[in-house]
Amino acid sequence: MNGTNHPKQKPSINKSSSYMHSFFSGWSWKMAWRDARSNKKRLFIYISAIIIGVAAQVAITSFRDSLNETINNQSKELLGADLEVETEQPFPDTLRAYFDELGGEQATITEFPSMALFPKGGQTRLSNIRALKGNFPFYGTLETDPVSALQQFKSDTSALVDQTLMTQFNLSVGDSVKVGQVTFPISGAVTKVPGEAAAASMVGPRIFIPHSMLDSTKLVQQGSRIEYKRYFKFENGREITPIESKLDSLEESLAMDIDIETIEERQEELGEAVGNLGKFLNLVGFIALLLGGIGVASSIHVYINQKISTASVLRCFGASSNQTMSIFLIQAIVLGFLGALVGTLMGVGIQYLLPSLVSDFFPVDIELTISWLAIGLGLFTGTGVALVFALLPLLALRKASPLYALRTLEESITQLLSQKVKWTTYGLIALTVFGYATLLTESWRAGGLFTLGMIAAFGLLLLTAQLLIKTVKRYFPSHWTYVWRQGLANLYRPHNQTATLMLSLGLGMLLVSTLYFSQDMLMKELDFATRDDAPNLIFFDIQSDQNEGLNNLLDDQDLPILQNVPMVTMRLDSLRGRSIEAVDEDTTTEVHGWALRREYRSTYRDSLIDSETLLEGEWIGTADPSEGPVPVSAAQEIAEDLQLEIGDSLTFDVQGVPISAYVGSIRKVDFQRVQPNFFMLFPAGVLEAAPQIFVTITRTEDTEASARAQQAVVQEYPNVSAIDVSRILETINQFVSKISLAIQFMALFSIITGLIVLGSSVATSRFQRVKESVLLRTIGASRKQIIQILAVEYLFLGVLSALTGLILSVGAAWLLGYFYFDIAFVPNGWVIIGGTALVTALTILIGMVNSRSILNKTPIEVLRAETT
Structure with missing residues (x-):
């Protein structure tokens, strides 16, 4: 609508007419439709930011609901049975007798890590060996390729090998695998185990063997x-x-750990994990919706500023302030709903992309369905966010005086509002964010923390953006060429959108770069295999009579023995004179139950090593148990969990033999070292006669040398297992990459929304830019110079937006490293350079594409537009 349009019927002037009457009047809707029809391109830009935010929300919520429904439908397949009983010791006769009483159908799996040798190529791999007896799983199917392999496995002495190993070592059905002293023919590949995610095979590839061959x-x-x-x-x-x-x-009577798991417990555990992931991703998607709200506020602010004259003309013809406001309020609500509708439809489609990102981490086949709850929330929140964020300029429109039909409003329209109205509106926005965040997280505390975090993030982003703008203005390079000066000055001239763009793009950069910095920080910390002289190959489960021979074998291959450590298995029997059961049942104690009941693998030596630092007490290197309790050194972590102090008495059950001890010292242990580290350290002279195994660590120059060493050891000592640290690092990297990909996918919605805000800002403020362009051309600027000025402006917008997000992400990553990961953070310079370059390039591209029509406007068109 423009200034020449007149209402067909002059509305009656009634100062006491209610606002609701104005909103629902046919005249208001007719005028809203006329104005929207003549400004449809601008108004589409207005809703585009909402579309992306709603799409993210609907996709995540719908996917989460589908996943929960899948878990409910496949609950029995999650466990594969009605009940699972697990122990770390062979079932005693009493327990076996009770199992016989229970009846029903039963199956047994004996599971342990061990090296597997594949004779075809001589490769070895630490695998998860499972000796199966019975028809497990009872629910679901142990899927194999070929399908007949499972029946063959149950009827002969073949093995089933994880598909990842088959692919990695180019194995086929009929090849063989050596597990311990037995070589099994491979009858097929395991493609799926009920209740286990595909990613589990990355940690420990599974090999099934018949239980009858275990011994x-x-x-x-x-x-x-x-x-x-x-x-x-x-x-x-x-x-x-x-x-x-x-x-x-x-x-309790058998004094052994018996872990029990039912279908309901497994379902509850997975449901909780899914719920937590869904809440997190929902909040990430909600941030995109909030950025869409900022885009709405920015777009409608510029749009309403340009409609002051229209509103003033209507006031001159007798329309009330409420009637005038209702025209544009109707536009905001209807367009917000349309944006939410389009975003909802997009979100329903996007959810079909999500399984490919996260399906490896879930032990179910995800069955996608349409979630009407997600659709309803998308429509409601999209419309609500559009309305709430448009409220401030709409309220300001009520202050449009008929005088502005003749006089130009030089300031922003929102300056007409009182501080009370402004802060009330800001409070309503914060309350909306809090309400929806609480709905997503199902916790008002989490919703409150998220709202406070968003307020802090937006505040810091806005503050950083304003500081950068003020710095540019204060240290303006007056000696630069005209084009550079003009483009730079556009950042802080009246009616600029610099702060809004830096806020939206900056928040997207903050999310993505903080995630990347954190991932990079963790991977650098885990990249111990590349450090000079760091161990990268560990052999364990070495029996006492194998220790010398294995070390000689490594010596023959010119591999250094960096450490050869004895390890003795034991449990706590009493603490400070009280039995473990009594301490565990005492509700007044702060001792952690897991530390009481766990199995300790301890060592003995006469001195501390360089990864250990004495914190309290005195280290005593040798002791004689026949002379009384022996001194032990407790690691700081276990001392805190057991509430240990110097002098506290302990009794250890060393495989049936009690050993009395006391805390002689507490030490700090660097558990990040690639070496055996122990909670409890005994002096020499105490455990030498106890049953023990050994751990040997060495370093190889490359993967070929590591493979040769593992192959030689496995052929000579099949029971000995090896950990290739570089392979472990590779596995961790794959895990982190898969997880971060899913999170980055959602965080990218924020970047996209920020770029849409950029496009909407350029589109809605196009008339302002046309006037500037015409003025520059009138005073002699060429078309090329105007293009260069615009390019310079978008160049600085992109650089400053990227720097705003990156500066804060460096701070966020440093805080995470210092307070949460306990890691010194060093920012990756290439990430900063690459991120800045990418955001800048996108900003210039979108800005120039949206500005191309500005150059084609003539002075007479601008003059006509100003007079109509």
Whole structure:
């Protein structure tokens, strides 16, 4: 609508007419439609920022609901049985007898890590060996390729090998794998295990062997780390609670850990993990929606500024302030709803991209469905955010005096509002953010913290942006050429959108770069395999009679023995004169239960090593247990969890033999070192006669030398396992990369929204720029110079926006490293350079594309526009 349009019917002037009457009057809707029709391009830009934010929200919420429904539908497949019982010791006769009483269908898996040798190419790999007996899984299917491999495995002595190993070592059905002393033919590849995510195979590739062949492998030896699992399938309706109670009582009477898991517990654990991930991603998507709100506020602010004359003309013809405001309020609501509708439809489509990002981390086949709750929330929040963020300039429109039909308003329209109205509106925006964040997180505390965090982030971004702008203005390079001076000056001239653009683009950069910096910081800390002289190959589960021979074998291959450490398995029997059971049941104590019940793997020596620093007490290197309690040194972490002080008494059960001890010292241990580190350190002269295994660490020059060493050791000592640190690092990197990809995918919505805000700012303020362009051409500027001026402006906008986000992300990453990860953060210069260059290039590209029509306007067009 322009100034020449007149209403067909003059509205009645009634000062007491209600605002609601104005909003619902047909005249207001008719005028809103006329004006929107003549400004449809501007108004589409207005809603485009909302579209992206709503799309992110709907996609995440719908995907989360689909995942939860899938978990409910596949609840039994998550466990594969009605009940799982797990111990770290062979089932004693009492427990076996109770299992027989329970009846039902049962299956057994004995699970442990061990090296596997593939004779075809001589490769070795630390794998998760599972000796299976019975028809597990009872629910779901152990999927193999070919399908017939599972039945063949149950009827002969073949093995099933994880698909990742088959692919990695180019194996085929009919090839063989050597596990311990037995070589098994491979009957097929394992493609899916019920209740386990695909990513689990990255940590420990699974190899299934028949339980009947377990003893023949000779891998179950003293000190081996083994999990014994029994699975049960009962008739429908069997109550599990009494069984759990009986197993709890047996746990106490047998003095052993018995872990019990039911379908409901597994479902609850996974549901909680899904819920937490969904809440986090929802908040990341919500940030994109908030940026869309900023785009709305920016766009409608410029749009309303340009409609002052229209509103003033309507006031001259007798329209009330409420009637005038209702025209543009209707536009805001309707367009907000349309933007939310388009965003909702996009979000429903985008959710089908999400399974490819996160499916490896979930142990279910995700069944995508349409979530009507997500659709409803998308429509409601998109419309609400558009309205709330447009409220400030709309309220200011009520102050449009008929006088402004003749006089130009030099200041921003929002300056007409009182401070009380402004802060009330800001409070309403904050309340909206808090309400929706609480709805997403299902916690008012989390919603409050998120709202405060967003206020702090927006405040810091705005402050940083303003400081950068003031710095540019104060130290303005007056000696630069005309084009550079003019482009730079555009950043702080009246009606500029610099702060808004830096806020939106800066927040997107803050999210993405903080995530990248954190990932880079963690990976650098984990990159211990590349440090000079750092160990990168560890052999463990070495029996006492194998220790010397294995070390000689490594010596023959010119590999250094960096450490050869004995390790003795034990448990706590009493603490400060009280039994572990009594301490654990004491509700007044702050001792952590896991530290009481865990299995300790301790060592002995006569001196501390360079990764240990004495904090309290005195280190005593030798002791004689026949003379009384022996001094032990506790690591700082376990001392805190057990509430240990110097002199506290301890009794250890060393595989049936009690050893009395006391805390002689507390030491700080660098657990990040690639070497065996221990919570409890004994002096020499105490544990030498105890059953023990050894750990040897060495360093190889390259992957080929590491492979040769592992192959030689496995062929000579099949029970010995090896950890290739470089492979572990590679696995961790894959995990972190997969997780960060999903998060970055959502964070990129913020960048996209920021770029849309940039485009909308250029589009809605196009008339202002046309006038400037015409004025420059009138005083002699060429078309080329105007293009260069615009390019310079967008260059500085991109650079300053990127720097705003990057400066704050460096600070955020440093805080995370210092307070959370306890890591010294050093920013990656290439990330800063690359991020700045990318955002700057996108800013220039979008700005120039949206400004191309400015150059085609003639002075007469501008004069006509100003007089109409």
